[in-house]
Amino acid sequence: MKHEKLVIGLSGAIIGIVAVCLVLLGNPANMGFCIACFIRDTAGGLGLHRAEAVQYVRPEIIGLVLGSFLMALGRKEFRPKGGSSPITRFVLGFFVMVGCLMFLGCPFRMILRLAGGDMNALAGLVGFVAGILTGIFFLNKGYTLKRSYKQTETEGLVMPICQILLLILLIAVPGILFFTPAEGGPGAKHAALWISLLAGLIVGAIAQVTRLCMVGGIRDFVLFRESRLLIGFLMIFVTALAGNLVMGKFSLGMAGQPVAHTGILWNFLGMFLAGYGCCLLGGCPLRQLILTGEGNTDSAITFLGLFVGAAFCHNFKLASSGEGPTVNGKIAVIIGIIVVTVIAAVNTFSRKEEC
Amino acid sequence: MRTYIATFFSHFGAIRFHKMLMQRGVSGKIKPVPRDLSSSCGTCVEFGMDWESNTAFPEPPGFQDNHAENTFLQKDFLTGEMEQIVEKIETGYRKVYEAENI
Numbered sequence: 207m208k209h210e211k212l213v214i215g216l217s218g219a220i221i222g223i224v225a226v227c228l229v230l231l232g233n234p235a236n237m238g239f240c241i242a243c244f245i246r247d248t249a250g251g252l253g254l255h256r257a258e259a260v261q262y263v264r265p266e267i268i269g270l271v272l273g274s275f276l277m278a279l280g281r282k283e284f285r286p287k288g289g290s291s292p293i294t295r296f297v298l299g300f301f302v303m304v305g306c307l308m309f310l311g312c313p314f315r316m317i318l319r320l321a322g323g324d325m326n327a328l329a330g331l332v333g334f335v336a337g338i339l340t341g342i343f344f345l346n347k348g349y350t351l352k353r354s355y356k357q358t359e360t361e362g363l364v365m366p367i368c369q370i371l372l373l374i375l376l377i378a379v380p381g382i383l384f385f386t387p388a389e390g391g392p393g394a395k396h397a398a399l400w401i402s403l404l405a406g407l408i409v410g411a412i413a414q415v416t417r418l419c420m421v422g423g424i425r426d427f428v429l430f431r432e433s434r435l436l437i438g439f440l441m442i443f444v445t446a447l448a449g450n451l452v453m454g455k456f457s458l459g460m461a462g463q464p465v466a467h468t469g470i471l472w473n474f475l476g477m478f479l480a481g482y483g484c485c486l487l488g489g490c491p492l493r494q495l496i497l498t499g500e501g502n503t504d505s506a507i508t509f510l511g512l513f514v515g516a517a518f519c520h521n522f523k524l525a526s527s528g529e530g531p532t533v534n535g536k537i538a539v540i541i542g543i544i545v546v547t548v549i550a551a552v553n554t555f556s557r558k559e560e561c
Numbered sequence: 562m563r564t565y566i567a568t569f570f571s572h573f574g575a576i577r578f579h580k581m582l583m584q585r586g587v588s589g590k591i592k593p594v595p596r597d598l599s600s601s602c603g604t605c606v607e608f609g610m611d612w613e614s615n616t617a618f619p620e621p622p623g624f625q626d627n628h629a630e631n632t633f634l635q636k637d638f639l640t641g642e643m644e645q646i647v648e649k650i651e652t653g654y655r656k657v658y659e660a661e662n663i
Contacts, residue, residue: 210596283600287663290570350571350642355662417602426593429572429604434593489602500600 211437217412218441224405225318225442226449228266231397235455235464236322238446239266239409240315241491242306243465245509246516246525247393248372251383254513255520259391261384263376265399267495268369269406274414274499275366276407281415286362288503291351294549295487295504299511300518301542302483302491307516307525308476308539309333310465312491313420313484316477317439319466321446323458326466326473333474334481338424341485341550345425349486349554354504362501365509373403392465410499419493421484465528472531472539479542486550564649565657568594568605574642575604582608598647598654607649 225238237243243260250261278284306312309330311319316334319327341349375383376399386393396402412418416438423435450456460468467473484490487508489497494512497505519525524535569575575591582589589608594601644663647654 278600281600345572346576348573350573353570353642353644353660414600417596417600419602422593422602430592432593435602493602497601 211434214416214418214434214438215441217416217418218438219445221409221412221418221438222321222442222445223449224409226446226453226455228397228402228405229455230453231401232395233397233402234392234395236319236324237311237315237392237395237465238318238405239492240311240318241267241270241495242303242312242512242516243310243315243392245303245491245512246307246519249513249516250393250520251385253384254517256384257520257525258384258393259386260393260520261386262393262396263372263383264396265373265376265402266406266409268373268376269403269408270410270413270492270495271366271369271499273407273410273412274496275410275501276499277411277414278500283414284362284501286357286359286501286503287354288357288361288507290354290504291553292504292507294351294553295508296511296514298483298487298546298549299494299508300515301546302480302487303512303515304519304524304535304538304542305337305476305479305481305483306491307519308531308535309473309480310467310476310526313477313480314442314490314492317420317443318446319463321443321456322450322463323456324463324466325458325460326463326468326470329470329473330477333477334420335424336474337478337481337483338421338485339428340478340482342425342428344486344550344554345429347554349550351486351504351553354502357501357503359501361503365498365503365506410496413492413496414499417493418496420490421481422489422493424481425485467526467528467530469526469530472526472536475539475543476526476531479539479546482543482550483546486546486553562609564607564609565646566595566598566605566607566649566654567646568599568601568603568644569642570603570644570660571642572604575606578643579606582606603644 228238244264244267247260247262247264251263316327316330418438426432494505494508523532524538579591589606594603594605646658
């Protein structure tokens with residue numbers, strides 16, 4: 207037990223250092239990693255939305271899936287399975303992205319924003335925990351998306367292969383992709399392709415071994431007083447904080463934080479929706495990518511839900527910006543909370559069996 | 562007394578199984594699935610049981626050869642939410658039951 211905690215703690219430390227290094231090497235501030243932002247950028251890079259400021263096929267996402275895939279193969283844990291309410295998972299993924307882009311970050315970036323001194327992320331953290339607690343309420347009442355079933359090897363390989371094809375496009379024929387022009391926004395800020403890919407591969411492999419998951423960390427602590435997964439994220443916070451302080455990247459406050467807004471209520475509600483949806487999905491966006499690499503097609507569908515959600519967010523002006531949240535975004539978050547609650551209730555109380 | 566770990570497709574399945582064990586006087590603990598058992602991150606129930614002498618479970622499990630015909634084990638023990646049961650042994654785990662198509 208102690209050994210596992212040590213491994214997770216060290217893994218968190220490595221991931222925190224990698225995240226700070228990515229910022230130093232070109233990624234946007236407090237955005238060494240952001241699964242939501244990077245999926246959004248990738249959707250833009252493929253032209254699924256036309257927000258020019260956020261268009262870049264992020265090699266980190268490719269690396270995360272492939273890092274997990276390779277590690278799972280090596281550990282004989284590549285076991286394709288799926289069929290657990292895939293369309294429901296797609297919808298949940300969609301609205302998790304709506305919540306993340308209201309806040310401007312996934313749970314991973316929320317930690318990195320806090321480590322950079324961005325106090326707006328505190329409201330997000332409180333909302334995130336509240337969302338998870340709401341999800342746990344339904345878990346304890348009988349919520350389930352039903353069981354998954356063994357799938358063919360081919361089915362499990364599809365998403366990792368798609369990531370390889372995406373990488374080939376990025377390297378060999380970048381001309382057909384969309385890129386944010388220089389100085390044109392966060393999409394223009396990125397580390398070199400190979401560095402981003404390597405960072406993704408390292409973090410993907412580590413996350414596969416440790417099962418690192420922000421939602422799982424808080425959920426397990428609440429349900430079982432089990433702190434293993436939480437230790438990983440605490441170590442990400444500590445090392446990223448130390449790295450930011452050493453590199454002069456720490457800036458304490460609320461106003462003027464990079465790729466963030468100061469709307470406390472909407473930071474709270476955005477991450478409430480994200481935490482709520484992720485708890486019902488069984489894992490944060492990072493975890494969904496890792497499980498996708500392990501051949502979990504339910505997580506692959508969730509990944510696609512996040513992807514399409516990101517495109518919608520920018521096509522219909524749901525995503526916030528440094529200026530603050532949009533009216534459309536506020537409406538979408540409220541709709542999201544209602545939809546997620548309906549999904550939770552239907553998959554909890556429609557069950558005939560009682561405890 | 563042997564120690565077993567049961568894993569489930571849902572958190573609620575674990576809660577329900579744990580409750581059923583307690584009702585039959587079997588001590589068990591709900592906890593996250595151990596990493597060395599699975600790469601998935603669900604909920605499991607660890608419980609100790611001496612199958613031969615426990616009157617609440619009238620027959621040994623016989624999971625692998627489907628020996629437990631129409632007994633309490635088949636009717637209630639193996640709920641549709643159960644993914645697998647393993648026995649903790651010195652060298653790791655010994656699989657004693659696995660749901661179909663996992």
